[in-house]
Amino acid sequence: MSGRSTIATRLFWTVVLGGGAAIRYGAPALAATGAVCLAILLHRLDRPRRFRALVRRIARRHAATLALRRRQERFLDAYGNTIEDGWLREREYFVERTVLPLVEERGFSDYAEPHFDEMVEIVERVACAHELPDEMETPEDGIAYERYCAELLGEAGWDARPTGASGDQGCDVIAEKAGLRLIVQCKRYGRPVGNAAVQEVAAATLHWSGDMAAVVSNAGFTPAARKLAGTTGVLLLHHDDLATLAPARRAGRRVLAAGR
Structure with a gap:
């Protein structure tokens, strides 16, 4: 079930049950139903932030290794060009094998694939931010x-x-x-x-x-x-x-x- 259908289902049953309660208990039940619907919507709107935070936490657990692999897999060729093909492959490998299974496990399976590039960029930022001993x-x-x-x-x-x-x-x-x-x-x-x-x-x-x-x-x-x-x-x-x-x-x- 997709994220959109899930939230629609939650809202539907919240309104149905809340409406029934409102008939019996009046305004307090109606207000409570509205509050629950608002909470569901806010939780949904906050999903991108929670997704990015989760990916960032996963990457930070491996920050030292990622930073080291970034250093190893980037080099200058004889013409002064930065060659980073190996690092680009390493980033995608890390996302596919380490990040994706964990974010899917946390309920972001429908969100992860369309935002693969965003996960890669988060990994890049984490790797760049981690300080390694001076290679010089x-x-x-x-x-x-x-x-x-x-x-x-x-x-x-x-x-x-x-x-x-x-x-x-x-x-x-x-x-x-x-x-x-x-x-x-x-x-x-x-x-x-x-x-x-x-x-x-x-x-x-x-x-x-x-x-x-x-x-x-x-x-x-x-x-x-x-x-x-x-x-x-x-x-x-x-x-x-x-x-x-x-x-x-x-x-x-x-x-x-x-x-x-």
Whole structure:
């Protein structure tokens, strides 16, 4: 039943029942009926505001992740153009998979689909409003970035060390914790990281007898990299994830869990 038919039904039965009561009880019942009808109409008129507030609350629960994904999936190309295709897809994915089910559950199923773009815009504003650590503080030099990642892992209790520039076989940092060895490849890029990095760190994990594998970057990852990572069990992380990364043993080629 649509929202309009629902409110019409409510008003109809309110008038019918209230009218019957007014015949018996007079003016007080008539006034009460009018007040109820007014409340129903005001509640209906307030629906857009309540809808926006609900979407905003849902997005704010994930504000840190949304802001981080926005940073990862937007970059400048060689011509100085902002490329944000990945972020645009991410926004829509979040709305479809996270926001829509919740707003429909709260009775906005008839309202949500026509206002999909409005939900996307709310998500954009929430992501923009959330403050992240200054990216300018991240080392731009590749070797310095590897040391930086090792330090962040150290904050999470890992015994982490860079392997150095030569002979690393695709491994930039080795970290150990709780009897598990993590093999990390670090990419300080200005564009999304491709699947070559996933292939390299997966091979390096075998070479270094690792239990976990991760590619860490300040940028995002291409769809091909994400697909291959899902098959090989390689974690795709932003360096901000490292300070809270927990150890997780791999089963076969897949990582069972990696949590903050």
